[in-house]
Amino acid sequence: MKLLKDLVITRKELQGWEKNLVWARDGTLYITSYPDICIGQPTYRKEVGNNSKHLFHIKEYPLIFENKFEFDSTARNTLLSSQPVSFARLVRPSPCDSLLAVLNSNLNVHVYREQKLVCNLDESEKHLEQRSYHCMEWSPDGSCLAIGNESGEVTVYAIQRANDGSVSFAPKRTFVLNSGLPSPWVTHICWKGDEIVAFLDDNSIYLIDDRQVESVKQAKNSSRFKIVDYCVMGDFLLFTDSCQFNKLNLKSGELSSLTLGPGDEVSIVPLQKAKKVILISNKTSCQVQIDRDFTLIPDDIIAPHLERKFRRWSAVNNELNKYESSLLIYGISLSPDGYSVAINYSMERVCMKYKIASEHQMYITFIPLYESWSITKKATGLAWYQTYKIYQSLLPSFESQNREDTHARCDIHMPLELYIQTFLSSTEMNNLRFFNLIEEHPSIKPFRKAIFDYAVARSPELTNAIDKASVQSLAAILGFPSPVEAGIVELRSQFITETFNFEKNGAQEPIISEQQHAWKRCAVTLLPILTTKVKVCPISNQRIIDIRADTLNDYGWFTRTLLEVLKDESVYSGTTMTL
Template identity: 55%
Template sequence: MKCLKDLSVSRKELQDWQRNLVWGRDGTLYITSYPDMCIGQPIYEKEVDGNSKNLFHVKDCALEYENKFEYESASTNSLLNSQPISYGRLIRPSPVNNLLAVLTSNLNVIIFRGQEMVVNLDEEARNVSERSYHSLAWAPDGSYIAVGNETAEIIVFAIKSDDDGNMTCTVKANICLKESKEGWVTDIHWKKSVIAACLDDNSIFVSNIGQNFFVQQIETSSRFKITDLCLFGDYVLVTNSCQFKKIDLRLGGISSISLGIGDEFYIIPLSEDTDTVILISNKTSCKIDFKEKLSLTSDDTISPILERKFKKWSALSNEFNKYETTMLLYGLSLSPDGYSVALMYSMERVSLKYRIASEYQFFVTFVPLSDSWEISQNASGLAWYQTYQIYGCTLPSMKRENNGEINYNVGMPLRKYVASFMNDGKMNSLRFFNFIEDVASIQLFRRAIFDYAVENSTKITNLLDKAFVHSLAVLLELESPVDAEVVEMKSEFISETFAFEKKNGHPNSIVSEQGHHWRRCAVTLLPILTTKVKICSISNQRIIDIKRDNLNDYGWLTRTLLEMLNEESIYSGTIMTTV
């Protein structure tokens, strides 16, 4: 399978002692460049032509970092105020929404929504070492975030948002890993109900949420530096400066295999069905199979691709072998669905020449990890399209079921009902095919909402709600459970009346009583008279921005739908653009 041409990141400076690359749920690449963060913003091009620059737009993303320790004493920790200007050391996007957690150089953990700071996590009543954070991890459902401090403690914050988007953070639990309270928590991983943490003395602890945060030490302190840690099924996989370890959480057994001294290997997990991982370093890569006992085999997935790149660079303007070329890895990240990996690297010739930041150039290559892929709930929108292109425009193995139905309990609250089918496999399949087909469709969504309206027809009394349900019935060629009336739609410039009882079955436009043609809202099928709308960049469909339209009297049905679908497109799963 031919790989995409590498994505180039120029004129940036990285902190090579940190993980510099993260791949978000929506397909965004986050790069911890210095002093401002750099992102690879996902873009949509119908013709990618095998070039990753047609999937990502690289640009700076300047965030304003607050420093809660600005006026604190740094007598015991010189890191607190050693940098007059804060920058991001570690970036972790939420696995379910558009929140972004950033660990700064001043040991703050700040949560952003877009470029707006939402909260700086803190426990003001505690001392400085308990408030200084060195690691973080999101819960799989995005409702909690765990941070590690300098007293061998993990603090779990609960993240809650109201209907207006206002967010609050409260302490859910304080997990003490060591009674002595000595040691910095340098790395945290959270998968399902298990939290794994690594301390600066290279000891490892796990905590089980389902067992009231019960703490167990699974690896004692060691002089061998831990390079990487990964939760994989019932195992904790660890690489240090000389070996690979597999720790069985269920049975308690530990097995290891030597990797040689001095090489820092990072873990790339493959499908849990295979019990196989790839280990990669600056010098080599290999596969570890641990179905029965640990066995080391050659890597036939990533290694051939990197070797070709290395040979190409070694031969470039070096016909007399005057230069020694080395490949340096600066970060790696699995795609949100786990079917691909992004590797950030640079090719350097050994020389005494000093280079300024404007001369730096890094490359991001994308490698498929399997022969096929499926549409995953862990990804959304353009992340599906990226995987489709990385796999050479191979369609997902999920069966296409556009003519099926989404069957959920129509007696549940509307918000829960919509949330249930937004990640339904059939719905996600429909949204993915909207990327590659000429005409976008949301028939499954409309039929599911119509079924809900039929069941709750006695509660539908608002005129705009009735108009919406009646329009759905006309488009679906079904009998309407309510009678539509003449309604008035208003905007800041004009108001007109519409007779929805007429058989106007066009899905995109409607004619007013005054004889004017108006475009319909893609969600509610109501006419759009206002300029305050949001647009899906893939389908070019528009919806009314309920947060800015306060002139029309929306009912519980239309208002709830517009509020829930205000950020994420029902057509493609991408972020809606504000106009």
């Protein structure tokens, strides 16, 4: 399959040599450049022109780091202030929220939302080694953040959400992995399901069950071979060290190994659908089938593309073969849905040459891993669109789903907030949102029908005039009889007050006030928009009322819940709403 042209990153330096690329569920690429993070912000264009630069906008993403050790003595830990300027070492976006966790060079873990610092995680009453962090990982549902310290401990922080939308973090549980002296550092964490896998700096591995307090068991003893990369596939923990590819059965504890040879650090690209992995390094790559005895297979997915790029580069930059050339991989990240892989790389001649920052240049290539793809809940909005374009505008293979099954899961007896979230995560709604990305006229009729069904079932509870106006408008749009009658309702904004007869206006767009003024409707509640304080879907350009900014109108539980749940993620496309 033909690839998109590479995304070019210029004038950026990387502090580390690995894991410098992360692909978030909303399609954002995070590159841990120095001193500020660089991001590939997802953009939307109908015509991409086979060039990935039309899918991403590269820009600086500066973050403010607060060093909790600023006034502490560094005699016991020189890493606390060994760098004159703090920089990001590790970035982990939340799997279900807009939160971003960042580990910096001062061993602090910060959590941000839209570049605003939410929390600098710390337990000030503990010893210095217990407060010095080296790794982190979100839980699969995004409700917790696990952090590893220098005392051989993993602390799980739970997110606490307030009614005003703010979040805070509180330590939930601490697991002691190795109480020996000196205590080893926890250097990597992997969280899959209820199982947390922790890797220590002595290359031992521990398994933690988050559901139990006394649930720590050692799965691998310490060794002199450095652990390079890891992932969990099904019942197996796969990891590579300096010389081997290893498969650990998480249930039986059986460990199998395949010798790779010393000297080259090998990364793992999992192929979940095929139950295979691609092992890739700067020099070579291969495939390994993991559900049976290890068998090496030639890599026909990634290797041909990288080899072609290397030959083209050498034809221009090393035409006479005077220099030894090499391809250097700085980061590998699966797409959030797992159907594509992004590789951050550069090519260099092995020779003495000094480079200034303006000469630095990296590339990110996007490679499809399968013949087809499908829409999953792990990605949303523009991440689906990116996969669609990476697969050369190949439509996804849609899962069949009975509409009755969707409504069975969306029980009208559950709270409205949960009802909306359940319906939005359904296959039916995700398919509709994807087609809204590629078609000219976006629609959310199934969503409106589901919300109207909920309103009909709860009609005795609809006593607020604005709630009744919203439901009556929904009924008129859908062509159904309304379970309530709104009559004339007054709506206010900072500059004007208008009255509307919702029985007379019905499905009219724009809606005409009793003062004979025309107003556009809110895309979710179908109420007239009298204010400039709105949230906008960047794909469909549909607007909804910003409930946090509108304090003049007395919204009822129905309309308030709709606006609060849908204020951040567009119901039309799944993209982030903008102001």
